[in-house]
Amino acid sequence: MSSGDAPAAASQRASFFANRGRGAVAGIGARYSRFVGLMKLLLPVAAAALVVLVVTWPETADRDPGFRIGYSASGPGDAETPGMINARYVGTDRNDRPFVVTAESATAEPGNADRINLVALQADITLSGARWITVMADTGVFDRAAQTLTLGAAVSLYSDDGFELHAGSALVDLQDGAATSDAPVRAQGPLGVLTADSFRIAAAGQRLQFIGTVKATIDPSVGR
Numbered sequence: 001m002s003s004g005d006a007p008a009a010a011s012q013r014a015s016f017f018a019n020r021g022r023g024a025v026a027g028i029g030a031r032y033s034r035f036v037g038l039m040k041l042l043l044p045v046a047a048a049a050l051v052v053l054v055v056t057w058p059e060t061a062d063r064d065p066g067f068r069i070g071y072s073a074s075g076p077g078d079a080e081t082p083g084m085i086n087a088r089y090v091g092t093d094r095n096d097r098p099f100v101v102t103a104e105s106a107t108a109e110p111g112n113a114d115r116i117n118l119v120a121l122q123a124d125i126t127l128s129g130a131r132w133i134t135v136m137a138d139t140g141v142f143d144r145a146a147q148t149l150t151l152g153a154a155v156s157l158y159s160d161d162g163f164e165l166h167a168g169s170a171l172v173d174l175q176d177g178a179a180t181s182d183a184p185v186r187a188q189g190p191l192g193v194l195t196a197d198s199f200r201i202a203a204a205g206q207r208l209q210f211i212g213t214v215k216a217t218i219d220p221s222v223g224r
Contacts, residue, residue: 083107089142093175097126101142101149114145123149127177128206134158135172147174163189165199178202192219
């Protein structure tokens with residue numbers, strides 16, 4: 001190649017790379033334009049979908065209160081007797097006062113899905129005047145149709161005013177905020193200790209009655 005040809009070749013190479021660079025930039029610009037156009041289309045759609053989700057989520061979440069599964073129970077016979085652990089039931093009584101029943105495990109009785117056998121259960125019940133009681137038992141049966149709890153084996157009841165009651169069994173009416181027991185009962189409160197043959201709680205916790213042989217031991221320090 002002669003000395004006169006060198007500048008011409010250099011000029012051609014410079015022109016080639018300049019054109020190639022302009023083509024690459026143009027390609028990038030075209031892709032960026034398409035990307036911006038696509039985002040203008042997708043972002044409003046995504047925003048609308050998010051708004052719909054936010055609006056409908058509370059309705060979906062509250063549509064079916066009742067037992068909620070924490071983990072699926074497993075074992076022989078599960079197909080015939082469905083069960084669950086960490087069960088939770090939320091409801092309201094006839095006066096729209098809330099109650100919550102929880103249990104470590106729950107199993108429907110064969111042939112009657114409304115009767116649920118509970119193990120290690122707790123019921124938190126709101127009474128009139130915003131008062132509340134908590135009922136705990138080793139075992140029990142929750143009747144969803146009747147809204148009752150039939151409790152057995154070490155029943156304990158605690159109220160928000162420091163009163164507690166212990167019995168061998170009890171029947172709790174969740175709709176009326178009432179409870180009864182024909183088993184011997186021991187009660188303890190700010191005034192002392194009381195024992196009786198049975199008890200009745202009625203009028204949404206406003207009336208407590210002890211029945212049978214009633215013995216009370218008053219704490220002499222009360223009122224000092």
